[in-house]
Amino acid sequence: MPELPEVETVKGVVNPQITGRTILSVTVNHPQVIAAPEMEEFCRKLNGQQITGMQRRGKFLTILTENCRVTLHLRMTGSLLVTPVDYKMAKHTHVIMRLDNGMEIRFIDSRRFGRFWLLDADEEDTITGIRKLGPEPFDDVLTARYLQEKFAGKKKAVKECLLDQSIIAGIGNIYADEILFRAGIHPQSQAGSLSLEELAKLAEVVPQTLSYYIEKNQISPEDYLAGGGWDYRNTPYLRIYGHGGEPCPACGMILEKKVIGGRGSVFCPGCQKRGN
DNA sequence: CCCTGCCTGCTG
């Protein structure tokens, strides 16, 4: 579910509530949610740790403590909440970190695809998903030339390349569609065949689109909690995702829905012409 | 490169 803008929202809400707090105890209800190390070691190492801050990289979040880094990925249905200890326990709550101020960090995930990893503060990153991440969308290296180099010779659809976390970190299925719509590029265009002009447009709209949705997704901690850490996405602002079969907001043609690279995709056959 | 597995809940 959550893509970069949503993960940024989670960080924005959770970080101020947990920074400076000390973890008193950790409960894991479903051990497989802890990818590494073993559940016992995970809990033991975090006991008594003071939280110093939170970071986002791509769709990964990391909670920093004095001696550890806790990295997590929400995948499709994960959510991270800060609640009072007596707050109603949601179904599928898999990890609970009790804090020293009567609050808890809770990880809830119905499909249980989300994962946690614990590393020592100074340990080199061993999480494959993080190691292979490409630049952040807001990084200066994201230029037409960079995309040209990365897409060179690729016959696969440009949309699949946008979803490739090693090319740009943080884009998922929804924003890939929104980005390509703004760029006026057909999602099935062969990545390697795009003109430098199209790549320049793409490099421009990637950070624009994501920062627009980061802005739109802003929410108060109260509303975030009331929505279960899930209901903060500003879907009213999505221009085409979820609007297949409806008129294009730009030209009025009917938006097409189609499976591309195994993912449900929406695009405007009028605004997003296929060059190849 | 493509394919499957991982899970539950919602929609048609």
Next chain:
DNA sequence: CAGCAGGCAGGG
């Protein structure tokens, strides 16, 4: 009831 969902890892 089958099919699908905003993601990724691992294997062939």
